[in-house]
Amino acid sequence: MSKIFIVEDDPSIRAELTELLQNSGYETDCVTDFSRTAETILASDPDLILLDINIPYINGEEVLRTIRQKTDTPVIMVTSRTSETDEVLSMSFGADDYITKPYNPTILLLRISAILKRSVKNVQTQTYRGLEVNDAKGSLIGNGKECVLTKNEMIIFRLMLDNMGQIVNRDDLMTALWDNDEFVNDNALTVNISRLRSKLTDMGCEDAIETRKKQGYILT
Incomplete structure (x- = not known):
């Protein structure tokens, strides 16, 4: 069972997160003394950290920078602000993902699941049809070439790779x-799939993605 450490100073939100995660099969831990946040996180030795930016004594970005000197445990930054500066700083300090409040619980769980799968699989290099999948660089390496995927292409590829041989619906x-509730043009997904399919073909993986009409896609 994976352990998730919650850094959230609002007791009601902390309780909701704890209930959500425990009901989803995760073990949880949290901090209540925010004067020693980094030390408490490191002592808990979790598998993933949900780290709010706005916490007492010291902001979450400083906590992230401190713990990154000791551990590469995956971190999802959480904030109620929507400033791009927050996202840039969080990523530059070593965050693995970033989500804003109020967040959709289903999306948060999907993000957590995806990051935990990556962290486990990265212990041993994962391959696809002889290509090395480099999550850190967002690229596929093989046949003397390296193909860099966009962030969206890598998200699509990783989700399909994690469900290899199974239909992943749109x-x-x-x-x-x-990760928002705004309307998204369905054509954008089709474009990303098309580009990913083309890049896989260029790397020698023809017919890698099968389309199942009205169902989704399969990585073969």
Whole structure:
């Protein structure tokens, strides 16, 4: 059972997160003394950290920078602000993902699941049809070439690779790509799939993605 450490100073939100995660099969831990946040996280040795930016004594970005000197445990930054500066700083300090409040619980769980799968699989290099999948660089390496995927292409590829041989429906792909409730043109997903399919073909993986009409896609 994976352990998720919650850094959230609002007791009601912390309780809701704890209930959500425990009901989804995760073990949880949290901090209540925010004067020693980084030390408490490191002592807990979790598998993933949900780290709010706005916490007492020290902001979450400083906590992230401190713990990154000791551990590469995956971190999802959480904030109520929508400033791009927050996202840039979080990623530059070593965050693995970033989500804003109020967040959709289903999307949060999908993000957590995807990151935990990557962290486990990255212990041993994963391959696809002889290509090395480099999540850190967002690229596929093989046959003397390296193909860099966009962030969206990598999200699509990783979700399909994690469900190899199974149909991944369009709704699941859309949810993984966009973490808001705004209307998203379905054509955008089709374009991303097309580009990914083309890049895989260029790397020698023809017919890698099968389209199942009215169902979704399969990575073969």
